[in-house]
Amino acid sequence: MTDQSPTLLFVYEPERACFDRLVAEGSPPTRAAEIASYLAQSTDIEPEFDAMAQACARRGLRFDPVTLDDAPQVLAGRDPERSLVWTITDGIAYFRGGAGPALARLNGLPTLGADDSLFALCQDKFRSGAVLRALGLPVPEAGLARNGEWLAEPPASASGYFVKPNRLGAKIGIFSDSRCHSLEHALDLSRRVFAAYRDDVVVQPYVAGRNVRTSFLAVQPEAGVEALGTFFVDSGGDFQTMEDSLALYGETGAEARAAGTYAEPELVPVAASQPLAAERIGASASRLMQALGLRDVFSMDFRVEADDTVHLIEFEVCPGLPCFDFRAYCQAQWGLGLAEAVAETAARRFSSRG
Known part of the structure; x- marks a missing residue:
């Protein structure tokens, strides 16, 4: 049967x-x-x-x-x-x-x-940024380069530039010199990324501040921005490289745990020290939920300056569920481990239909 x-x-x-x-x-x-x-x-x-x-x-x-x-x-x-x-x-x-x-x-x-339309949008960082800026969100302007040629030039920047792949992964800079101080260097990085990964690069004015991850899981179907979890992610570095990413997840992360060398970045609630910044982040999330249709489960990455200036870097529709930050969010917000949070979210969706 x-x-x-x-x-x-x-x-x-x-x-x-x-x-x-x-x-x-x-x-x-x-x-x-x-x-x-x-x-x-x-x-x-x-x-x-x-x-x-x-x-x-x-x-x-x-x-x-x-x-x-x-x-x-x-x-x-x-x-x-x-x-x-x-x-x-x-x-x-x-x-x-x-x-x-x-x-x-x-x-x-x-x-x-x-x-599925948002799955496509969030994975193209240049197009995503253009949409987010059109919605009035605090996203850095950007240029786009392919293998040493500008497809769209970035604005002038006294603070230098940050260069990241357009469709590969997320916000990481790949190389340790992904923060650079000239457009020539940015174009050189685009050549290196293209040679290694066949991807374009987004070139944004560098923005200062601490890295922030905002996580969301609507365990209760009616949950809104009050269920966000917004944390500073202090890893000791200004930004994450490919090497840093590899050290946290998958086989490399498992090997580090076995060797006793695994170290997770520290998570600190933004609201504890910068409540205005946390409020602004919540307003950005609310705007995305209302205007783009983000729902159920997502994450957002920000840079937050000491004066509470907030820069939205990206949003993701598939946050890493088993990652340390999402587990910590599920425990802090819902009092649930990952398996229980997944099951409870699904069960409540079925119940809400009935």
């Missing part, structure tokens, strides 16, 4: 599948491993699938983790009344997770999280 329980379909792209595909397409294995490392959250979350299945079962749900390559077959023919699709890895270029919510829509299945 077929199990008729309501089912949470947890769609993800495995790190290994991405690596194998990139190598087959001609990427050098070293570069393919670096690129695929952005999917380390899928590697880190797999050991928790049993705990998630048990937490779901306690709430009368089935938990079904689905790899992206299997999703077209698994989602086809599902009963929309007994299905909920939660896509946990994103991507429109090197990664393909953005296909998850599109497949759900194709099959008429309800989703948890943003729709």
Whole structure:
């Protein structure tokens, strides 16, 4: 007899599948491993699938983790009344997770999280920044370069520039000299990024301040900005490089834990020392939820200056659920571990339908 329980379909792209595909397409294995490392959250979350299945079962749900390559077959023919699709890895270029919510829509299945149009928007940092600025949000202006040529020149900047990939990963600068002081250096960085990853670069005026991560999970469907978790992320560096990222997640992070050398950045609530900045961040999140349709689960990254000036760097529709910052948020805001937070969120969605 077929199990008729309501089912949470947890769609993800495995790190290994991405690596194998990139190598087959001609990427050098070293570069393919670096690129695929952005999917380390899928590697880190797999050991928790049993705990998630048990937490779901306690709430009368089935938990079904689905790899992206299997999703077209698994989602086809599902009963929309007994299905909920939660896509946990994103991507429109090197990664393909953005296909998850599109497949759900194709099959008429309800989703948890943003729709597929936002999956595409947030992964193109230049276009995303243009939209956010048009909505009046405090996003640095930007230029766009490809392999040493300007596609759009950035504004003049007395503070120098920050150079980051346009579609690869998120806010990290890749190289230790990603903060630079001339447009010539910025173009040189664009050549290096293009040679290594075949990506354009966004070139923004450098903005000072501390790094802030804002996380959101609507465990309760009606939750709004009051459920945001906004923390300074103090790692000791001005910005994150590829090397820093690799040290926190996936196999490299696991090796560091085994060797006793793993160190997470410190998380400090912004409201404790800069309540005005926290209020401004909340207003930005509210604007994105109202104007763009961000919902259910997302994150935002900011730079906050000592005078409470806030700079929105980016938003993400697939925050790293198993990452230290999101776990800390779930515990601080909802009093739940990750598996319980996932299961409770899904269970309340099914209940709200009824």
